[in-house]
Amino acid sequence: MRMRLSTAAAGFLLLAGIGAAAAQDVVIAPEQETVIREYVKKQPLASVKIPGVELNIGSTLPETVELHEVPDTEYRYVVVDNRTVVVDPGTRKIIKIIE
Known part of the structure; x- marks a missing residue:
């Protein structure tokens, strides 16, 4: 009985982790x-280089990178x-790359 509870608890934690990761997707x-x-497109910016960031x-952008507002978003x-x-300004994580 004890083994079943441990297995069930491990399975639940695994599923909870997957759900939390999915919830972080923007x-x-x-x-x-x-x-x-x-x-x-209408407000082009000069390109910057950020060594060490893929x-x-x-990916999270460092605090030293200036982020620019997109009105109405x-x-x-x-x-x-x-x-x-x-970028999500709360986390500074890249959420979309526009080619």
């Missing part, structure tokens, strides 16, 4: 993505290595 609504794409969804953006990245 999904931008299509309407907001259109607003973001149009805005960054440009991937989920909760997101910020910056151009890194000539690629526009959309």
Whole structure:
């Protein structure tokens, strides 16, 4: 009986971890993505270099990188290595890379 409880508890914790990871994913609504794409096209920024940071969804940008507001959204953006990245300002994590 004790073994079953341990197995069940381990399974529950594993599933809880998967659920928490999925909850951290940020999904931008299509309407907001259109607003973001149009805005960054009209407001180009100079590209910056950030040594040691890989440009991937989920990568965190350092506090030294200035993020720029996208009006009518909760997101910020910056151009890194000539690629526009959309960032969650609360976590500074990259949530979208606009090619």
